[in-house]
Every structure is written in structure tokens, then in C-alpha cells.
Amino acid sequence: MEKRKISYEYYIISLNIVIIILLISALVFFVVDSKRYLSKQDESEIQNTNYLSLQLQYTLINELIETNSQSCSALNTALQDSIKDLGYSMDKLLEYKKDSMNDEYYENLERRYMLDNIKYWMFAKKAKDICNLNKVIILYFYSNNCEICPNQGVVLSYYKTKYDENILIFPINADNAQYEPVVELLMSVYEVNAYPTLIIDDTKYEGIVYNDELGNIFAEEFEKFETLKNTSNQSS
């Protein structure tokens, strides 16, 4: 019986085509990944500069010039923009980290972002006092092991989008407490034991705060600002 034909060359060529396509994809993957990493580094640098600028403004307002609404409003806008950028940039960072081959690559960056968050939070608190900042400041503690936390994140980002300029949210990943003493300190100050925990203007809310409840809290806070504004207007 004659032997049946095996077209060896076909197998070799098609295997090579597959390998080439896989290699190209891998190459693109690594190029994009490193570009992403570099872009995050750049953004981090910009945030540092922004922070420096804000701090200088703050010091100036605090020590040299008398606080007035004009100087404060410039500070407010700058602060608002910086924090918005920071929040967005951090969201993307976490997405990139998920896509990336090695998480370690991004871990240090993530730490830096978190520290930036704390820095900005402190700054926002101080600025609020001195400039009568009409903003709700939220410190949001979550953990990777907490299943319900993503839901809290969704509700928070909904309000962040809705009340854009009036809410500042600072997410803190509590898992970092083990190698970041600042986080541990912050948690002990507010006695955070459960996740998610929200600190809304020094009031602690343990466990998830759902849509309606959070909406009410914001409404109350905004009302407070209104009355404050009115009294300050009357006094002047």
C-alpha cells in the first residue's frame, strides 16, 4: 500500500505564522505596558509639582495675605483639578496593574499614589478651614478582601460624577497598612476596623453606605454650606 501524504511544509509554515503573530502581540504588549508605566510616572511627577504649588499658595494665603474670597477661589480651583486628576490617574493605574504581567512593577507607583492621596487629603482639610471651602471631604477605607467594597466604590464614583466640584474623595487601600505606617496611623486615629468605612467630614460611617443614605448625607452637608454662606453674607 502506498503511503499517504503528509504535507510537512504546511505545518511548519503555519506554525511559524502563529509564532510570528504571538511574538508581535507580545512585543506590542510589552511596549504598551512600559509606555503606561512611564506615563504614570510622569503623571506622578506632575502631581508632586502641583502639590508644591498648592502648598505655596496655601502658605502665602495663611501667613502673608489676609484671607479673602478671591485668593481662596483660585486655590479652590487648583485643588479641585489636582484631586480630580489624581483620582482618575489612580483608577487607570489600578487597571493597568491588572493588565500587566508583573504587579510588582506597579506596586511602588501605587504606594506613591496612595501617599499623594493622604497628602492631598490633609491639605484639603486645612484649606477647608482657612478658606471656608464648600466641599465635602471623604476618606474612603477599603480592602481587596472585602467583597462589598466595589459596590461602595460604584456609589461613590456616581456622586463624584454627579456633584463634581463639591465632593473630594480620597480612597485608601487598608491592605497597605502593613508596610505603610501612615495608613496604620490614620486607621487608628479613626478606629477603622471594618470595610468599607467612610469618614465624611470627621463623621465615621462603618459598613456600606448605599445610594439613598449617601444622597441624604450630601444634601445635609450642602445645606450646612448654604446656611454658612448666608450667615457670612449677613455678617459682612
Next chain:
Amino acid sequence: MGLFDILLWTVIAISVYFSAWWLIALNRTLANSRLFDKESAKKYLSENIKELPVVTVIIPLWNEQKTIKGTIQSVLDIDYPKDKLEIIIVNDGSTDDSEYEIFEIIDEFKKIKTEQRSLKVVNGITRKIYYKEIKRKNNQSIKYIYQKNAGKGVALNVGITLAQGKYYAGLDSDSYVAKSTLLKMLATLVYYNKKLKTNKVITITPAMRISYPNTIVRYLQHYEYLMSMFVARIMSEHDMIYVTPGPFSLYDRKKIIELGAYHENQREILTEDQELAYRIQDSQYYIKQCANGYVYSTGPETLKGLLRQRNRWFKGSLICLSNYRHMIFNKEFGDFGIQQMSINLLRVFLSISVLYIFYILTINPIIQLFQRMSLYGFDIWPFITDFGIRFNLLNYNYPRLIGSGIILLLGILMLVMSHINANIGIEKKDLKYLVVYFLVYHIMMAYVMLVVIFEIIIGKKQWW
């Protein structure tokens, strides 16, 4: 990058590999294949064989009152000397008006004589077959058999036992054959036997098409048939055909009887045409395709009908794959063993993976989106006004885009070439169906495969 990405890239790699193999193989196929038209087939046959052989067309049927007339008419119209074209109609216990419909056509020929014969049949079974023979004026013989319902395999075996032809072709009673197809197929058979210096080419498969794509379900099948017709042409050149379609595959009758004819237990085998093709391959005979020998099938009209048909086909192919597993990656069977059998095996893996990938990439995000939206009472207005402000090129998953782009490109390439192969153009009205074909059809078929596997697992448990 997790397990999902590994699965995704495995699927992409396998799909690209198979498509690349076919595209490379296309080169040799186009260089070697010879297409006959009606005249050149006649000429070739008269030059290469002494006289045209007797050919029998066997029409098994069960409750096909709507289509049987058209099927018989298409056989009566075949371009072939009538005295050499025998027709055997095997009514497998129809309970509808099929018999009435049949005799409405053949009663015109009068001269009915009843005969009774006892014959020795395949597998040592002796059968008594009662039949009516009708002789037309032009000496064409039409035989009609009514038997108790026993399955298509038995009906075909009765047909080939009674047949006089050197070759025979079955014709499902929902199919029609083009006038010149038989001549083209015979020429192809003689051509390949001569070319390969053998007499081992014993089967020629036709090019199956959907006769009237009038519903979306039939349009989808139309594209699929065009695609498999094109791939079958490549497979034919490399002796990799693993299914000889029920409608009008042409067989060497004696050789098929030698090989044991049709499997008679329909419940056990489900797809007797596929089983026979595997057996032919296993016995080291050749199956070739006649790339322009068109046979038209109506195809299931409804989605339910289509799903049921595919359920049976897929189950049948898994049964064949299991029965003939010794051929998988077996060098003795050449490209059929190495390439085709591994495709048939991997198809199972691919179907299920594609279904899973589809779920992860489309269904799951939609579910999650709804869950998220429910958390803020479906008030999406703030997000709409905020949308699209931040655009960043780095946010896209480029490797995935490359992978899916290549798959889509290969799909379109195959589709265009299959249209060229069948000599038909792509029209504007095709586009909307093509979108459905690319987006939904394969997912649907993968789903059928999943159901089949599930049913086999459940079924096995029940048997034990």
C-alpha cells in the same frame, strides 16, 4: 494577565494555525484541481471510458410530502442517458401523503409491474424486498419500495442491494440535484482515478448549497455551506474529507458493500453519512469533491429545526470521532490523521472556549454594568455628560485588538474566497446577514456543542 488571557491566546493561536494551513494549502488546490463543465465532462468521459456506466439514484424518505415531488423531478431531469439512470425510491414507513405524491409523478409512466425478490445483503443479512418497478418508454427504471420504518441506514442498504448501477448516489428527499452534476461527478471520479493511477477513488462528494435562502436562518446556513464547500475543496486535494453528504454523494456500489455498507442502527450512530466517510478513510480509499457539482438542500427553516439538526450532527461527529479515535494524529492516514482529525477533536475545545470567552468579554460586563447601575438607581445622566472627556491612547488593550482583528480578517478572507469559489458575488443585502453570521452564528453553534457534550455526559450516566 491571568488564565483567561492564556485561554484566549490559545484559541487565537489554534484558529490562526488552522486558517493559515488552509490558506497555504489553497495554492496546491488551485494548481491541481480540475473543474469540468457539462460539455467537457461528456468529452472527457467519452475519451476515457468505453461507455457510460449505469448509475442508481436512491431516494430514502420519511414523511416528506412537501418536497418529495421536487426531489424526484430533479432526478428525472438529470442529464444522463435515461436507460442508464435507475431510480430507487425507498419509503421508510411514511405516515403522511408522501406515497400519493410519489405516484402522482410516476403514474404518468404507466406500465407498472410488481415483482418480488429475495436478495442476499450486506453483513450476511438476507432480506426479502417487495417492490414495484415502473419502466418508462425510454427504458428508465423506477423502483418503489415501501418498508416499515427502520431508519435511513436500512433504507439505503435496501436501495444499494436492489440497485443495478456500478455507481450510486443517495438523495435526501429535501434536496435537489442540478442537471449536469452527475456528469461532472463521474468525470471527476474517472479523472482522479486516472491521475492517481489507482481505482481507489470510490466516492465523489458534491458541492452542497442552500436552494432558497429566504429566511435569516437559511441565509446563515447559506454562508456556512459556501464556507464548507470552499474548505472541502482544499480538503479534497489533501484527502481530508470526513463527511460525504447524504444528498448525492456518488459511490462505487460494490466497494461500499465490501466495506459493510451503511450502519443500520440510526440511534447508535446518528449520522450514517459521516460514519461511512470515516470508514472509507479508515480503509485507505479516497474521497474527492466535485467543486462545481451542485446539489441544493432546502435546509431547516426555523431556528429550532436548525438547532435540532446540528445537535444530531455534532453528536454524530463525536460518536464517529470516538469510534475512529485510532486515526487521531496517526501518520498512516497522512494529512487526514494529522490535520483533519486534530481539527475535529480541537473543535470541541474551541467551541467551549469560544463560548466562555464570549461570556467573559460580553455577557459578563453587561451583567456587571446592570448591577452597578442598580446601585445608583439607573441614574446614568451624570456619566453621559462626563463621557469622553479623557481620551488616552494607552487605555486600549492592543494585543487583544490585534488578536481579534486577525481572526476577523481571516474570517472575512475565507468568506470572500468561498464566494469566489462558488462563483457568486456579495450583494448589499448580504451585509446585514453577514454581520449576524460573524457575531452570532458561531456562538450559537458553540452553544449547541456545549449542549451536546452535556447531553452525552448525562446520557452516559443514565445508561450506567
